[in-house]
Amino acid sequence: MTRVVVTGLGLVSPLGVGVKQAWNRLIAGKSGIVALDERFDALSCRVGGVVPQDEWSEASSANLAAGEIKRVPLFAQYAMVAAQEAVNDSKLLADAGESAKHTDIGCSIGTGIANMAELADTVTAFNNKGPRGISPLFVPRIIANMGAGHVSMRFGLQGPNHSVSTACATGAHSIGDAANFIRLGYAKAMIAGSTEACMHPIALGGFARAKSVATKWNDSPSEASRPFDKDRGGFVMGEGSAVLVLEEYEHAVARGAPIYAEVCGYGLSGDAHHITAPPDDGNGAYRAMKQALKQANVSAVKIDYVNAHATSTPLGDAAENAALTQLFEGRNLSDIAVSSTKGAIGHLLGGAGSVEALFTIKALETGDLPPTLNLNELSDPDVFKFNFVPKETQHRDVRYALNNSFGFGGTNSSLLFGKV
Ligand SMILES: *[C@@H]1O[C@H](CO)[C@@H](O)[C@H](O)[C@H]1NC(C)=O
Ligand SMILES: *[C@@H]1O[C@H](CO)[C@@H](O)[C@H](O)[C@H]1NC(C)=O
Ligand SMILES: *[C@@H]1O[C@H](CO)[C@@H](O)[C@H](O)[C@H]1NC(C)=O
Ligand SMILES: *[C@@H]1O[C@H](CO)[C@@H](O)[C@H](O)[C@H]1NC(C)=O
Ligand SMILES: *[C@@H]1O[C@H](CO)[C@@H](O)[C@H](O)[C@H]1NC(C)=O
Ligand SMILES: *[C@@H]1O[C@H](CO)[C@@H](O)[C@H](O)[C@H]1NC(C)=O
DSSP, X not given: OOOEEEEEEEXXXXXXXXXXXXXXXXXTTOOOEEEOOGGGTTSSOOEEEXXXXXXXXXXXXXXXXXXXXXXXXXXXXXXXXXXXXXXXXXXXXXXXXXXXXXXXEEEEEEESSOOHHHHHHHHHHHHHHGGGGSOTTHHHHHOTTHHHHHHHXXXXXXXXXXXXXXXXXXXXXXXXXXXXHHXXXXXSEEEEEXXXXXXXHHHHHHHHHTTOXXXXXXXXXXXXXXXXXXXOOSBOBBOEEEEEEEEEHHHHHHTTOOOOEEEEEEEEEEOOSOSSXXXXXXXXXXXXXXXHHHHHTOOGGGEEEXXXXXXXXXXXXXXXXXXXXXXXXTSOGGGSEEEOTHHHHOBOGGGHHHHHHHHHHXXXXXXXXXXXXXXXXXXXXXXXXXXXXXXXXXXXXXXXXXXXXXXXXXXXXXXXXXXX
């Protein structure tokens, strides 16, 4: 079977703009969760993972034209800057002829909720001014595939142009589908990832009304996201984007590209259970992970690290722990590292899958296992038996790492990355 490898990384996140910056902060145990501005004052949750504005202004003015900053929706701008960093990193297009059109390179960039701010503003403008209140750019500013559209135009990517929207599993499905396009011969390389620019009171208000978010830490934002901790009380919403360059292995080797990791396996499943809650035993998650291992022909015995989906909700973290316990039955669970980087950045919704995939790849590359922030005490040590990498980075050589993503609507996905 065609092997698919990762040759470029790009990131816009609450821990910073740029892979190096954000990774160093993550490993140092820093948090990107902050108090939100006065637009959010009426809400029960007033904390979030916000992209640092100074770093974003600098990166956007260095990488985007003034007209793009004005007209392109923010979620697509995040993807464009992350894609630029990944493309710079991999030198894929420099090697292929920078200004050419590339029929054998495609783009797969999804988002969860696209552009809530534009919808809200347009409703207000319509109520005040009627149809004249609607911008001619309204439609291209709200449709979910515009991250893929803008990135493909910027780089002349004429291969598959794909956009997934599977709630919080979006990033994992974007990357998994892109890897499959390469395996099936649709493209030699894919620019793949996901993005979310969701920091709007209506978006956060919706999750607050669904009782999904943390409301007890408005005065101590960095403590609000606490995956697996006994005091966890809901997720913290965050924004950002990660983009990877995926490439056929032989193609990467032929041009001497640096290889970060191999995409070894990809599993997908549905819960067919409930609109927001997982089944207690995490059965959908279990089947997605099993399938990723089967596709890769890798036994669960070889997994050293799992970047958990764990969003810091009571039910979700417990269900994922149950699924992992079943997957690794027979192994010494305290010997397997399972961490959730959401303690540091919050839950990036559609952006989560790709950002955390990127962190998983960095863990494989460096052997640094990013910590689960705010994990002071497990809710039940007799049930939560893994090494959850509490609070501080650990170091360990990792051969294979699993990365899980699950979303509202009952969608589950898992990616397996391996060292090359
Ligand atoms: C990509 O490289 C160019 C040229 O070196 C640089 O100006 C730009 O800032 C880089 N973009 C990112 C996002 O790293
Ligand atoms: C594909 O890219 C074009 C620009 O080249 C864009 O207009 C279109 O929306 C994209 N299609 C999809 C499905 O993303
Ligand atoms: C799967 O891995 C096993 C053990 O490493 C090997 O014997 C077998 O040939 C592999 N199967 C496939 C289809 O590659
Ligand atoms: C399980 O793994 C832990 C951590 O590596 C180790 O301390 C412990 O001795 C192991 N237990 C058994 C029964 O092997
Ligand atoms: C990786 O794990 C994170 C959980 O920390 C999850 O949210 C994300 O969706 C996963 N990404 C992939 C590609 O599976
Ligand atoms: C599978 O997807 C569902 C969507 O309802 C998600 O909530 C759940 O967390 C996933 N399954 C598990 C066991 O985590």
